[in-house]
Amino acid sequence: MSNPAPLVGPSAPSSTPVAPVKTSRRLFSTLEGVLHEEVFFLILSVFIGIFSGLAGVCFRLTIDWMHLALLGPLPQTHSWRLFAVPSLAGLVVAALVMRVFPGIRGSGVNQTKSALYIFNGFIPFRTAVGKFICAGIAIGSGQSLGPEDPSLQIGASIASALGRQLEISREKLRLMAPVGAAAGLAAAFNAPISAVLFVIEEVIGRWSAGILGSVVLSAVASVVVVRSFLGSEPLFRIPVTTFKRPTELIAYAVLGIAGGLASVAFAKSIGYFRPLLKALPRWTQYFQPAIAGLLVGLIGFLGFPQVMGAGYDSMDQAMHGQYAWKVLALLAVLKILATTVSFVSGTPGGMFAPTLFIGAMLGGAVGDIERFYFPHLTGSTGTYVLVGMGVLFAGFLRVPMTSVFMVL
């Protein structure tokens, strides 16, 4: 994790490449004496939460609609659509990324961190639009990516645009990105606490009392908005879990080691291939998402459509023991492959959902194997799936606190 600059105090050096805000002017002079900027910032956080929540709702509907329109309501293996759709969608996404929305590749978490620490909180609004459209098409068409990180960046971008529009101080504008990020992530997760913790752990990098209130307010406001439209149904139906003997923790420790190794393999594969593909001639970037889509589609075509898209339904089914351990293990490996291919091709999309997917499948497989050799273990497949999700989330994204609350 990078060494973060102080969030409250002297602003970033003036040599930053983007400085669109007239920082010297107190923009709320009419409110001075009535409404202190600190208070206004808190109120603004609520509005950021509302707007990010609204964007999150639209983003989720877009992905669902795209998925239905492009792949159909009933998943069918051995259908030409499975590889044709992500390939063609990859071409469209690549064209948009190259021509209209440059700088929206990847998940969006690192871009948000850059905005916070390098660009004084500046994220162009075009990023939100581009991320919304391109990630919507990519995930909806079956690329092995998730909607959470793009939602985070959309939230941050909205917050940044709103701050610039209201001409708030540079000091406060820097803080808009994490506030918006928390709101965007909360909208995607439908869970404010995890979003707040993630932003603190990963985006901000340390506990900061100066921003915590705003982050919490925006996340809660965002979730309230999302729930008012989409309901409060959790992503998964958590099965009944039992824990009878402390010695069973050894079984979970084994899962932790397996998850750690999988995280390393996943991170290394991305770290190895991403620079390689980036170094290829520029014209190849028009085709990389399409080739990634073709490969991911082929995995689906060959009998594993579960790896396409975010895969929450499959995680839910794994949690309820729908797959044998061999299928679970195979799905974990294939998801690592598919997500690596999708991500390194520069297709906009997030890593949260794929990470959870890999963890779920790996956890289920390890749990089933352990219970086969040690039948006295009382944990159900669902328990191991849940723990596996937390393990990969903590291992790959390196956010242990968030992962604990995510699973809880």
Add this chain to the structure above:
Amino acid sequence: MILLVLTLAAATGFAAVSHLVTRYTANQQARGRKLYALGLENAKALHYDDAIAAFRAALTCDPTNSQYQLSLARALRDSNDPRRLDESESYLIALWQRTPQDAAVNLALARVAAHRGSIEDATRYYHNAMYGVWSGDLDANRNKARIELIQFLLKQGARAQADSELIALAAALPPDPASHLQAAHLFQQALDYPGALAQYEEALHLDPGNSTALAGAGETAYLSGNYSSAQRYLRSAVSANPADAESRQLLASTDLVLRADPFHSHVSDAERNRRITAAFSQAEDRLTACAQQVGIDLTKVDLANTAPASALPGLQARWQLAKPDLDLLRSPAETDLPDAIMDVVFQIEQQTAATCGQPQGLDLALLLISQKREAASQ
């Protein structure tokens, strides 16, 4: 002013997204209904994999629809894949937490528990279903659920619990011969023959010519040792349905029992003595035939050195000892003699049945009489 603008913008955004969500939800619900209908069609045709896929797709269109969740849970349960029971239960538990009084959800949960063979859970959920909220005919649905519970308990061998449910069922049956016949059948399965006979009689009270009830009443009367009633019902059953071979066979056995039983009421002393003599003679024939069947020549056995385990030679010896007593049957002083002689006959019939298999004809009748006497003495 700024706050006002932001509020207006938020309100506008809310309205726009609300409109969008409403339209999208309506479209999705319409799509969900189509997929649900497809799922029902597949479930009806027992294509559970396709049904599950369709119900899952319907649920992605309308995730909170209880009917879709219930149907998916049912399809998962009925697909005969033990791995799917967990998921089925998970859906049902979620539904149950929302509407614990819903009888359909409780019934579905009870069936999942029954699939798992959990008597405690199944009984609890069946009871919840019985006393829950039904959308249709309350009494009919309750009885249906109770019958299902009884069938499950009988299958699990939980006779005592099944008996108590049967008593409750008998008290709540509507005045309908079919219901009483079904209850009678359950009583019969629970080996409660008097209870079954009572239900058949109720059915006959409502529909006196019902041949199924007549045959059932005859059979249960026969099985409970009530041969006079059995004869009456079986005669009526055979005359109502001459093609009923089973009732005809039971009637023949019943007639034989009633003709051979020396202890039957309204039998004169002379007739009793004649029956005892005939039974005694029949027992010897049966003993000899059975001994030959297992390779024992009773004429060459040294009775003095017969091992206790060698039952047939021992019985032969007892028969020989009792034979002179036949001449004393007419003596009014020998009041215990009929019992003593028939005791030898019954022991021979029971032992030969155990050694050589179920007898036929008069031997079967004597065996049945012995069982009836034994049950009466107990």
